[in-house]
Amino acid sequence: ALVALRIRPMSAAELAEGARPIAHRLDEQVVVLRDPLADPDDVLRASRSQQKSYSFDVAFDATATQETVYRATTQSLVTVVISGSNATVFAYGPTGCGKTYTMLGTDGEPGLCARTLGELFQAIEDASGDVEYEVSMSYLEIYNEMIRDLLNPSLGRLQLREDAGGTVQVTGITQIPATSADEVMQLLARGNRQRTQEPTAANRTSSRSHAVLQVTVRRQQRGGGLRHGRLFMIDLAGSERAAQTRNRGQRMKEGAHINRSLLALGNCIKALSHRASSKYINYRDSKLTRLLKDSLGGNSHTVMIAHISPASTAFAESRSTLAYAHRAKSIRTTVRQDPLSVAANLHGEIRHLKGQGDTELGRPGQGKHRDIPYTQAQVRLRGARREPVGARQELAGVRREQVALSHLLLQPQGTALPAQHLLALTLYVSRGQQWSEEEQGEPVGHSDSEGDSDTGDKRLEVPEPPNVAIAHKSITVVAQKQDRLRQQKAELSRHFRQRQQHPRRLEEALRPRSISEEQRELLALLRCLHRPELEMPEPCSHTLLEGGLRHPPSVTAQRFDHHRALCARIIRQQQQLIVDHRLSVPRPLEELYETYLRELAGDPGDTGTLKVAHTLSPTQGMSLPKILPVRGAETPLEWDSGQARSCDHPTPCHDSLPPLRPTRDRYGWAPTTPHTHGTAEGCPLPSSAPTPRVQEDPTGTAGGAVPVALGRRAGWGGPHQLPLASCAHWQVVSALRCVPPLHITVPPQITVPADPFPSSRRPPGAPCAAELLRAHRAGGGAGTQHPRTPQSAARSKATPPASCQVSPHLGTGCRDHRSPVPHAPSPGVGVPSRPLPLQLPTTPRKGQHPRRGCVTGNGARASGKDDGVTGAEPSWRGAGPCAKPAG
Ligand SMILES: Nc1ncnc2c1ncn2[C@@H]1O[C@H](COP(=O)(O)OP(=O)(O)OP(=O)(O)O)[C@@H](O)[C@H]1O
Numbered sequence: 001a002l003v004a005l006r007i008r009p010m011s012a013a014e015l016a017e018g019a020r021p022i023a024h025r026l027d028e029q030v031v032v033l034r035d036p037l038a039d040p041d042d043v044l045r046a047s048r049s050q051q052k053s054y055s056f057d058v059a060f061d062a063t064a065t066q067e068t069v070y071r072a073t074t075q076s077l078v079t080v081v082i083s084g085s086n087a088t089v090f091a092y093g094p095t096g097c098g099k100t101y102t103m104l105g106t107d108g109e110p111g112l113c114a115r116t117l118g119e120l121f122q123a124i125e126d127a128s129g130d131v132e133y134e135v136s137m138s139y140l141e142i143y144n145e146m147i148r149d150l151l152n153p154s155l156g157r158l159q160l161r162e163d164a165g166g167t168v169q170v171t172g173i174t175q176i177p178a179t180s181a182d183e184v185m186q187l188l189a190r191g192n193r194q195r196t197q198e199p200t201a202a203n204r205t206s207s208r209s210h211a212v213l214q215v216t217v218r219r220q221q222r223g224g225g226l227r228h229g230r231l232f233m234i235d236l237a238g239s240e241r242a243a244q245t246r247n248r249g250q251r252m253k254e255g256a257h258i259n260r261s262l263l264a265l266g267n268c269i270k271a272l273s274h275r276a277s278s279k280y281i282n283y284r285d286s287k288l289t290r291l292l293k294d295s296l297g298g299n300s301h302t303v304m305i306a307h308i309s310p311a312s313t314a315f316a317e318s319r320s321t322l323a324y325a326h327r328a329k330s331i332r333t334t335v336r337q338d339p340l341s342v343a344a345n346l347h348g349e350i351r352h353l354k355g356q357g358d359t360e361l362g363r364p365g366q367g368k369h370r371d372i373p374y375t376q377a378q379v380r381l382r383g384a385r386r387e388p389v390g391a392r393q394e395l396a397g398v399r400r401e402q403v404a405l406s407h408l409l410l411q412p413q414g415t416a417l418p419a420q421h422l423l424a425l426t427l428y429v430s431r432g433q434q435w436s437e438e439e440q441g442e443p444v445g446h447s448d449s450e451g452d453s454d455t456g457d458k459r460l461e462v463p464e465p466p467n468v469a470i471a472h473k474s475i476t477v478v479a480q481k482q483d484r485l486r487q488q489k490a491e492l493s494r495h496f497r498q499r500q501q502h503p504r505r506l507e508e509a510l511r512p513r514s515i516s517e518e519q520r521e522l523l524a525l526l527r528c529l530h531r532p533e534l535e536m537p538e539p540c541s542h543t544l545l546e547g548g549l550r551h552p553p554s555v556t557a558q559r560f561d562h563h564r565a566l567c568a569r570i571i572r573q574q575q576q577l578i579v580d581h582r583l584s585v586p587r588p589l590e591e592l593y594e595t596y597l598r599e600l601a602g603d604p605g606d607t608g609t610l611k612v613a614h615t616l617s618p619t620q621g622m623s624l625p626k627i628l629p630v631r632g633a634e635t636p637l638e639w640d641s642g643q644a645r646s647c648d649h650p651t652p653c654h655d656s657l658p659p660l661r662p663t664r665d666r667y668g669w670a671p672t673t674p675h676t677h678g679t680a681e682g683c684p685l686p687s688s689a690p691t692p693r694v695q696e697d698p699t700g701t702a703g704g705a706v707p708v709a710l711g712r713r714a715g716w717g718g719p720h721q722l723p724l725a726s727c728a729h730w731q732v733v734s735a736l737r738c739v740p741p742l743h744i745t746v747p748p749q750i751t752v753p754a755d756p757f758p759s760s761r762r763p764p765g766a767p768c769a770a771e772l773l774r775a776h777r778a779g780g781g782a783g784t785q786h787p788r789t790p791q792s793a794a795r796s797k798a799t800p801p802a803s804c805q806v807s808p809h810l811g812t813g814c815r816d817h818r819s820p821v822p823h824a825p826s827p828g829v830g831v832p833s834r835p836l837p838l839q840l841p842t843t844p845r846k847g848q849h850p851r852r853g854c855v856t857g858n859g860a861r862a863s864g865k866d867d868g869v870t871g872a873e874p875s876w877r878g879a880g881p882c883a884k885p886a887g
Contacts, residue, residue: 001301001303001328001329002057002301002302002303002304003056003057003306003325003326003328004057004058004069004072004303004304005031005059005305005308005322006061006069006098006307006308007023007025007059007061008062008101009310010062010309011096011311014309014311014313014314019312019313020036020312022034022035022311022312022315022318023310026059027059028058028059029056029057029059030053030054031053031054031056031059031322032051033054033315033318033322034051035051052319054323054325054326055326055329056326058073060072066105066109066112067115069112069305070115073089073305074089074112074115074303075115075119077089077116077303078123080229081229081230082123082124082219083219083227084217084219084227084229085300086232086294086295087229087231087232087295087300087301087302087303088231088232088234088292088295088296088301088302088303089231089302089304089305090234090235090236090304090305091103091234091235091307092239092304092305092321092325093238093307094238094239094307094309094317094318094321095237096309097309097314097317097321098307099238099307100207100235102307103211103233104192104235110185113233114181117178117184117185120135120181120217121179130221131221132219133217133218134177134217134218135177135178135215135217135218136175136177136178136216136218137175137176137184137213137215137216138173138175138176138213139187139211139213140173141195141196141210142210142291143196143208144209145257145260145261145286145287146287147159147160147170147173147291148194148209149170149172150190150191150194150195150211151174151176151190151191152174153194155174158170158172159171159172160287168290170291175216178215191211191213192211195207196208196209207235207237208237208258210234211234211235212234212291213233214231215233216228216231217230230295232292232295234292236265236288237258237261238258239258239262239320260285261288261289264285264289265286265292266324268283268289268292268296269296269324269327272296283296306321306324308321568600571593571596
């Protein structure tokens, strides 16, 4: 939509009443309105702007001629209409500001209607013989919300109807065929005589109705389709304020109707200018908006010319008109036009200008068409007619070739995208490694060097899991293909650049020849026109490429990240447990862990070791990368068959290591059942999943067994204990570490005697549990003697080894060493005394890491808080789950 503003000259009446001009055109687009009441001496309002500027697509002042206004606003609509689209021009403004003058004009200065129709018929005349046009017109007014046929007023009140195609039509209106502009103007003059005009205080011949001239162009392409273009030219009734017009009675009623329909029009404009295109637009509030439905927001080009008076006496009207028009500036219409009609537009323009061009050729900058775009178009089209045929053909050939090349250039990049995605995934892996290092607090490269020095050639040659191998192969294949495509692209680009030079060379070759300035300009124009299209493939391919790199399949990436984080946490925590327990692990396992650390550090040369297997299933593209366990006898580490089957449970396991806490009994201690491993953290072991074998404590001292996965491996230095998280976690860890589940035996447990005496009955001098513990620590465990009750003596056999260290920060001991008996319990309240399981390796093994910390009977590292330590069944003998207070 184009919005223009026209300021008419001061009228004699305004000058007579001493009005000052307050509206000025600042430049081609900006109009300034000054508040006449603003007092320049008012210091309180000095900071407030006394004038406001409004910008439009084009602005005219009193000096603008009808011709200028026509050229800048309406002329372009001619080609729109003859090509089968709709166009609307409406004049808006307060009464007496020049709307009718602009639309109809005078005999000496014809208005937009006459000029537009003149050119329309001219364009039709110039059209090729392939297209037949028929023009018909109707002229109506909307007065007090009634539609009246101005060409046949006897028809009375007419109604609006929507036809089958959704187009709003006035039923029964007279459609008069027209063959020339003169004919139409005569009809218009006849209609205007019928128009409702009444003298008002503001205008002696005030139009009290909206006059709508509708010109329909029926376009029939020979052997082609039929199209209708409609041009609405509307002289709106003047917006007015009752106070200003001093209207009474019928005039006031008219004014109310006028204002209501203009308000409805304003609302539609506001809604159309709203950013949210889905906003409902209510056209039904007035006849005017219903009639203009297709012309405002639909398939139409819209031009609005707002009119104001420059006089200070019209300040309020001018201000509201400027605001109204400014709002309309943001109307965005969606013109639905097929390519054929675009071509027809251009043809029409060519023919139209052809007729005019001859008379003005050789006089650039002269004549009535002085505006730059017009002159440029003239130059282009005139040049088009006269350019050397050979050059034109050559240009066309070059253009075709360049378009083909640009398509070819796009192609390779498009096919390279899968490879880019794979590479992006690889990038993700390296980012993940970096992330792991950062989370471990290790500087980048630390693990790398450490791994190298530690392992050297002693790395394990673990075969890649099949999925990883497939992924590597496919990456290699795609990368090779991409290389080939890159070479092709380079070749094509070179060719493309050569061809780009061609028009320039052609232009230079033509320059010395006797071609006119216009023809040279045409060539330059054509070259410029083609350039954006030719340059498009490069940014386009870059966009595709970057889009692929920056936005890899997000779901896959997220799941991959999630999975990787989960595995890393499991491995770290399990390693921590191994270290905390000082469990001796077989050398192959240690090497595997070192390998894993090197992998995290991104050791590029470590190709034979385990890699995080991430493959995209070709069919399921976005599926979670699978981590497969290495199976088969050829692997150095034997698998205990059935241990690493996949977990089919639909509920995803938690991404953190689940607390190794079996279901507790009513005393808060873990039962002896081995099945608890599967129920930890709500991830029950599916029936299909293998149940890890649990080896009972061979010594019989352990009251239960920690759920562990069992396996056999000769020469691993005996039984080891590893907590089992859940089947899925275990599989992940197993697959990542390429080690079979360990064969674990729960070592004997050691109990700390319960407090033999509740505080209320403790004999003088008898120690409490905490004191016992301190004594126990001080005495090195085994050799410590402390008072015992007969019960405790009977049930406590094992003694803690010297290696048991209680963290000092835990006060009387870590959670498991702390006496469950409070020092000063409430009198009479018996607190059960519980022996606490201490499960320690009795002898440090070779290769063990000397670690601090205290371990519990379930193999977890003791800490001040309950960090998910598994509670193995306490194994004190002869004692019930709850030691009753003595006495
Ligand atoms: N640009 C102009 N140059 C010279 N005269 C003008 C111009 N604009 C308007 N006038 C004169 O101002 C007077 C009022 O103009 P016009 O009748 O067009 O106003 P209007 O907006 O159509 O009023 P209404 O809404 O009441 O019909 C006319 O005499 C007209 O000739």
